[in-house]
Amino acid sequence: MRTPSAPSPSSLPELTREAIAAVDASGQLSDILGLPDHLRDALWRVESANLEFQDAPGGLVVAGMGGSAIGGELALAVLGDRASRPIVVARDYALPPWITPDATVLCCSYSGDTEETLAAFEAAGVLGARRIVSTTGGALAQMARAERVPVVPLPGGFQPRAAVGYALVVALEVAALAGVGERLLYEIDVAAAHAEELVAQWGPDAPEDSAAKALARDLHGTTPQIAGAGLTAPIAYRWKTQINENAKMPCFATELPELDHNEIVGWESAGELGRFSAVFLDDCDLHPRVRQRIALTRELVAEQAAATALVQSIGSTRTDRLVSLILLGDLVSLYLAALRDVDPATIASIDRLKSSLARL
Numbered sequence: 001m002r003t004p005s006a007p008s009p010s011s012l013p014e015l016t017r018e019a020i021a022a023v024d025a026s027g028q029l030s031d032i033l034g035l036p037d038h039l040r041d042a043l044w045r046v047e048s049a050n051l052e053f054q055d056a057p058g059g060l061v062v063a064g065m066g067g068s069a070i071g072g073e074l075a076l077a078v079l080g081d082r083a084s085r086p087i088v089v090a091r092d093y094a095l096p097p098w099i100t101p102d103a104t105v106l107c108c109s110y111s112g113d114t115e116e117t118l119a120a121f122e123a124a125g126v127l128g129a130r131r132i133v134s135t136t137g138g139a140l141a142q143m144a145r146a147e148r149v150p151v152v153p154l155p156g157g158f159q160p161r162a163a164v165g166y167a168l169v170v171a172l173e174v175a176a177l178a179g180v181g182e183r184l185l186y187e188i189d190v191a192a193a194h195a196e197e198l199v200a201q202w203g204p205d206a207p208e209d210s211a212a213k214a215l216a217r218d219l220h221g222t223t224p225q226i227a228g229a230g231l232t233a234p235i236a237y238r239w240k241t242q243i244n245e246n247a248k249m250p251c252f253a254t255e256l257p258e259l260d261h262n263e264i265v266g267w268e269s270a271g272e273l274g275r276f277s278a279v280f281l282d283d284c285d286l287h288p289r290v291r292q293r294i295a296l297t298r299e300l301v302a303e304q305a306a307a308t309a310l311v312q313s314i315g316s317t318r319t320d321r322l323v324s325l326i327l328l329g330d331l332v333s334l335y336l337a338a339l340r341d342v343d344p345a346t347i348a349s350i351d352r353l354k355s356s357l358a359r360l
């Protein structure tokens with residue numbers, strides 16, 4: 001169901017390279033399309049950091065915020081039941097109170113200047129846990145150097161969220177080096193090669209009715225809710241954050257089967273309150289009952305939604321399928337920015353908040 005005031009997807013401008021370049025002065029599109037290279041380069045960067053294997057019975061903590069924290073969530077999803085110990089993502093100034101000194105703490109901050117991550121780095125030091133840092137520089141690199149903590153050096157010049165390939169691979173490799181999960185070199189290689197093909201299918205030179213462009217048109221003018229489950233739950237969160245930051249739109253992430261126990265009731269009045277859309281991220285490895293729930297939930301929500309979509313992950317391995325959906329979501333968010341005529345790079349509200357905090 002579409003409300004009459006909705007811009008019809010076919011009346012929206014074409015998503016050509018030229019149309020995207022008109023809003024994308026800093027080249028966010030090419031950073032998104034560079035995902036296959038980022039995955040491979042990240043492996044090389046971890047290798048060159050010469051990190052030693054050190055068994056961590058206490059598991060792995062990935063400490064970071066925003067675009068730097070997501071790699072931990074994605075690594076946890078990729079490993080699935082191949083993780084032999086807990087993996088926890090700590091998005092705060094402190095570490096969870098039950099973390100023990102025999103854990104490994106990976107502190108990720110693209111800029112190296114995020115105050116929550118700096119505090120978590122110090123907290124891990126006080127605890128006496130093994131620390132590893134992943135950053136381009138900033139205060140975090142300085143503190144790591146001063147305390148002889150190894151650093152995986154990230155390449156500069158990206159928005160933190162565009163370095164998602166690096167964040168994922170560094171977290172996976174550190175998990176293996178802590179004895180928390182198996183090493184996934186082959187899966188990462190396959191995912192990078194497959195992502196190259198998907199870039200051609202969904203990128204700016206693909207037809208206007210290709211998957212990413214068509215979905216962006218459907219979501220334009222709506223408040224999307226992205227639903228995931230299992231492997232796709234953190235990907236739904238990634239889509240939300242990319243749509244928030246690149247397209248400057250409200251967007252929410254949710255998870256099945258939980259949403260069937262509460263949010264589904266809220267949808268009963270969605271049509272009265274605004275133009276909401278729902279995207280369901282499916283994966284062949286989800287619990288069969290969850291897959292049935294996705295189909296039924298979509299049907300119910302469609303009665304009130306401006307648009308709904310069911311999106312399948314594509315690929316042979318968990319890493320491959322996760323990367324396929326990351327790429328698709330990143331492109332959808334970039335195309336939404338172009339349709340909305342906004343620069344995908346700017347994050348004015350985050351910048352304002354950080355400078356207000358700095359004055360306190």
Ligand code: PA5
Pocket residue numbers: 065066067068108109110111112113114117159160161245347350
């Ligand atoms: O995407 C972004 O720019 C943010 O979500 C940042 O990742 C977040 O503010 C943390 O910054 P950093 O990644 O530099 O630690």
